[in-house]
Amino acid sequence: MPVESLLRVESLKKIFSYKTSLGKAKGYIRAVDNISFSVGTNSVFAIVGESGCGKSTVANLILRLLEPTGGQIYFKGQDILIFKRKQIKEFRRSVQIIFQDPFASLDPRMRIIDILSEPLKIHRIASGGSIKEMVVQLLEKVGMDSDSLNKYPHEFSGGQRQRICIARSLTVSPELLIADEPLSALDVSIQAQILNLFQTIKQESAISFIFISHDLKVVRYFSDEVAVMYLGKIVEQAKSEDIFSAPLHPYTQLLIASAPQIKIKKEMRRDKVILPVGSPIHDVQSPLVIPLGCPFHPRCPEKIDICGKKPPEMKESFGRLISCHLA
């Protein structure tokens, strides 16, 4: 790698143990299993996958909201896992997160001005009269006016709250913004407003994004690179155009084929490429029981003998990464 990327994750692992009601350890969940990727400057790296695949755990690990079981995370070349408290505080100025539910991520007892000035005070970015000035600027940046300053979160709609969350994450001028399903709780017309806002932020502030989503339409629109996760592993990773124009992994193919699309002609309604319905294997696999071999093989329409025996290695071809025996 000629230039050190903004964020580099190497062989990251997180294993949760779960217990019985009597407190005895019962088993382990490999939520994130040996994943590596890097995020360049001013680019959008998307992580897609179904519920339970470990997308959000990755986000929490990068922010050190969770401690990984193994692996390394480098931010601008520095290993963040050896950071002490003071360095973590510094680091969290550079990396911010926006959550899915804008109703749960704003303190209902704080006014907007308090919500937005708190990070400014904690990180000593501004003081005194300049705080209010900065807060107003931030609100303007996310398309809200200064009337909102003395209001409480409940006085706003979902879209407006998500704007406030975005403004809060921008208070510390981060270099990397992790957006964990930021649009899922919003209506389509509001989604478009927030997506446009993300585009503007990306262009104006040269911020990078880790964009976590299950909505392929949005990912295709916004991201530069995409990693597809399945049961804690990355199964395919490539440039966004490549993934969507020619998905290689059977799981990526299934995901893309399953996503409904607007069809303007009745004849265009497709016969879906869907696995034989009704087999017990057809459901989303529970992360509690990860199958031997390739994690996707029980649902895979193209599986061969080896798939059930040996997990595939990550292979690189034409600048794309894929983990599949057939590739």
Added chain:
Amino acid sequence: MSDTLLDVQRLSVLLKAQGSPISLASNVSFDIKRAEVFGLAGESGCGKTLTALSIIRILPQNISSDGTVIFHGKDIFALSEKQMRKVRGRDISMIFQEPMTSLNPVLTIGYQIAESLITHLDIPKKEALKKAIDLLNAVKIPCPQLRIKDYPHQLSGGMRQRAMIAMAIACGPSLLIADEPTTALDVTIQAQILELLKDLRHQGRMAILFITHDLSIISENADRVGIMYAGRIIELASVEELFNNPLHPYTQGLLASLPAQKGMTLKPISGLVPHPALLPKGCKFMERCKVKAKECCDKEPDLIKISENHFVRCMKCQ
């Protein structure tokens, strides 16, 4: 016999509030033909679900509805509660967004499916349970003879929704109301459930009232569609007509909001959905409309027929 299964005329829904009641839906009229899939789409709070709940009369106590709903030639609103109970689950059934909260956690799946057979069709319990196995088979749940003894928490989200569908189709209803049936599910499971509904509809000649916020699901599954905004149907058309020739500025705005080509700036609808108590006097979409004229402020437009299969509530189209 006419082809119309359900005819909803001038349905309005009112929320009892301190002071004057708040109108949550007004003048909603549409019809569903036999074995047709009718989509009702719109953003949250537009009145889609309330319309559905009014049809089977399970609105919360502080909400009342008015208008006429004719189902199979019977006036639903004129039925007594006792008569209505016979309609629900037998002639009209409903599935909801969150299958976990709509199944009873302390009863087995098998019993919950058999219950409607026992109640409505007077089938003895043993036989009803046998039929429950067939139904689970019909919704493609593997090993149904074992699954009928399972409790809801033992099933995955997709399985639960299948079990809900099995309950709903147990008595062979002629209308199934599906309220966001796939919103809580993963995309691959969503595709399976949609496929299942399509199959069942072809087999059972059952009509479906499909409520969703996702226009792409409508475009792939419905025959006709009504777009709702602020408690009104603002455009009603065949699916093909609606997506080829959207006429209402709101429908156009919704379609333009969908992310298309990478890097292109999206054209969202500006502003927010107005609060139901603070709706503008004229056209309810006026404040967010790009092409509004002076007359839009004064009078709310009617739903005007543009062609055989296309109705629009907009001054510009008159």
